[in-house]
Amino acid sequence: xxxxxxxxxxxxxxxxxxxxxxxxxxxxxxxxxxxxxxxxxxxxxxxxxxxxxxxxxxxxxxxxxxxxxxxxxxxxxxxxxxxxxxxxxxxxxxxxxxxxxxxxxxxxxxxxxxxxxxxxxxxxxxxxxxxxxxxxxxxxxxxxxxxxxxxxxxxxxxxxxxxxxxxxxxxxxxxxxxxxxxxxxxxxxx
Amino acid sequence: xxxxxxxxxxxxxxxxxxxxxxxxxxxxxxxxxxxxxxxxxxxxxxxxxxxxxxxxxxxxxxxxxxxxxxxxxxxxxxxxxxxxxxxxxxxxxxxxxxxxxxxxxxxxxxxxxxxxxxx
Numbered sequence: 001x002x003x004x005x006x007x008x009x010x011x012x013x014x015x016x017x018x019x020x021x022x023x024x025x026x027x028x029x030x031x032x033x034x035x036x037x038x039x040x041x042x043x044x045x046x047x048x049x050x051x052x053x054x055x056x057x058x059x060x061x062x063x064x065x066x067x068x069x070x071x072x073x074x075x076x077x078x079x080x081x082x083x084x085x086x087x088x089x090x091x092x093x094x095x096x097x098x099x100x101x102x103x104x105x106x107x108x109x110x111x112x113x114x115x116x117x118x119x120x121x122x123x124x125x126x127x128x129x130x131x132x133x134x135x136x137x138x139x140x141x142x143x144x145x146x147x148x149x150x151x152x153x154x155x156x157x158x159x160x161x162x163x164x165x166x167x168x169x170x171x172x173x174x175x176x177x178x179x180x181x182x183x184x185x186x187x188x189x190x
Numbered sequence: 191x192x193x194x195x196x197x198x199x200x201x202x203x204x205x206x207x208x209x210x211x212x213x214x215x216x217x218x219x220x221x222x223x224x225x226x227x228x229x230x231x232x233x234x235x236x237x238x239x240x241x242x243x244x245x246x247x248x249x250x251x252x253x254x255x256x257x258x259x260x261x262x263x264x265x266x267x268x269x270x271x272x273x274x275x276x277x278x279x280x281x282x283x284x285x286x287x288x289x290x291x292x293x294x295x296x297x298x299x300x301x302x303x304x305x306x307x308x309x
Contacts, residue, residue: 003229004228004229009229013225016224016225016255016257117237120233124221128254151194156197157201160200160205161252163240163243165244166200168240168244170200172244
């Protein structure tokens, strides 16, 4: 059973953990390597991190850090999806420094969910969290696309937010064009 | 990345417009983006909200996210606060309801009773 239709929903879900952990900077790396037949996703944050004991526990579907409900499912779902698709999952964390989550899949595996709407995922993360900077790096074969909100904020300063309609259109365009340039399997943004 | 020069021009236009319309935000929109929300389609809902604001050229609405609100059965959940009025919590807000929600509550200022979630 899977709850998410595509991998970019998993990325959004893992990023939400980083935001909850108070991260100010989030790195999202995607590598589509058809030659090696792998697709990997690495999400790294500088949030408050979790201790070794918690790292062991978070992949268990009956553990969560949230208080509104006592069952956490996001990480176990991603782990299950990766392992089901000939890949692997790992999470590493240092208290006070941050957390890195890595999921790898066999690129050609029949059950591997598509990357899906990466643009919408990034827009939600970037616009919905004004205190967070996002560095997104996406590699397909030899081509790389890099998107860094710090460059955008440097131009905009404090006066104009990322949710300004003109800026929103700019970011949407930059992401859509960038992904098309590297010929990613990601579907065009909504 | 697209040219940062283009972004500078966008910034200038945004600042010009703000000079005409004044500071401050008219409304705040919060989308619940916990695992339950995402599974129910919250990403599509938030995308639709951003697109609608972009198309209507509305600059004075702040859109943010929150985690699970403990109302998972009503996801996707969207909260709207216009001015200093009370925050209104809406349930089952798929992308198809977004245009109406923005038109009636944010532009028109009238909350939509039948879509509200009562705790």
